[in-house]
Amino acid sequence: MIKIPRVIIFFIILVLCSNTCFAEQNMTVAKNHYLSSERLEKQENFVLYPIKFYRNYISKADGYRCPMYPSCSQYCMEAFKKHGLFLGWIMCSDRLMRCGRDEIKLSPHVLIQGEKHSFDPVNHNDFWWHQ
């Protein structure tokens, strides 16, 4: 019998779980969380490729299921663009841990295409140190 290492099993579970978080949505409502300058966007482009790939190919097949607005993938892109690679990565990880849990009870709600989502943009999470 083939023995699968526990590490591999853990990674498979992690990837499957993260799929539910990385659901894409169209940006239609929130205009008050802005994206940063074009220069920064170019700088961080290589970081955004995996997220863009996910949004364009995997999420479309997987379905849009993120209960937050903006979706986790959108949030991560904005965090990378606004705060760079290091803090973007930390904020992205933080969001993935919070997605769909206590934040749903605590954040204000918005209606996106008839569905209720928790409104949690980047500026709701960096207001205490970044204007």
Added chain:
Amino acid sequence: MHIRTPCLAYLFLIFFNLFFLFTPFCDSVAGSDPEPDIKSSIIISPDKQFDFAEAYFSNKDYLMAVGEYERFIYFFPEDERVETAMYRIGMSYYLGRHFKKAVDSFNAVIDRYVDTDLSIKSYFMISETHVNRNTFGPAIINLNNLITITHDEDVRDEAYYRLGWIYVETASWEKARLYFSKISAKNKTKYRLERLTSELNREKSIPKKDPDLAGFLSIIPGAGYLYCERYQDALIAFLLNGGLILAAYESFDDNNNALGGVIAFVEFGFYAGNIYGAVASANKYNRKQTVQFIEKLKSNTKINLSADVKNKGVCLAFEFIF
């Protein structure tokens, strides 16, 4: 010659007929009636024009109201209601949420009329507009300017009261107390200062979470979230970080250094995210509690200070709390 003469005769006949055919219509088409029918024309009086603008204003069609008030000012510049119309333009922009234009319009009233009721109200409305735009600095400056120029104690007291509330909005409790305390003794009852002060003193009892402590507790993954009363987030942070740390340890232990490195990199993000999230959660918790306190304070103690033109009157209201 034989051919040309009949042609000219025909042409003459045609023109002659055409002339007589169209003569009766010419006057009406050209509108050149020598005696115009006065009864069918409309003469707009200042009253009619002002009432028309007021009708738009009361129907909440604010942009149309602005147009009609401007027409009133243009055609009847000597009318005594020009100041009211100018103020109404500002109010229309304010109620229509065109805040920048509202400030410009109220400033126009202040520039043209000095120390009148409406110019004073314009000062108040400018500060109100700035507060609505969350630009508290200009609102404070504007009210301080009013305090400097006015000699009326009631106006000064209202300015102090408004300044106090602006500082309440920004959670600057001491400054709020300072401005409320400047209100003269005769107006203390009007502004319900006794109750306001006692309610304001409760700000010390607003429940708060210490962001530093939340960050420190997050050394144990999830403990910071737990401190901020985010129990599900705490559990996920603990399990995820614990699992990744274990996975990294096992990978290195099995000499899978590359895999261990990748997992450790991912884990670093989640561990740091756990600390960042706990600190952010504490700040969000504090902000939410403060906002709730301010809202409660407003609903319990803030009196209505509408600066509208027709704000004088008696109102009887009942409130049932159930």
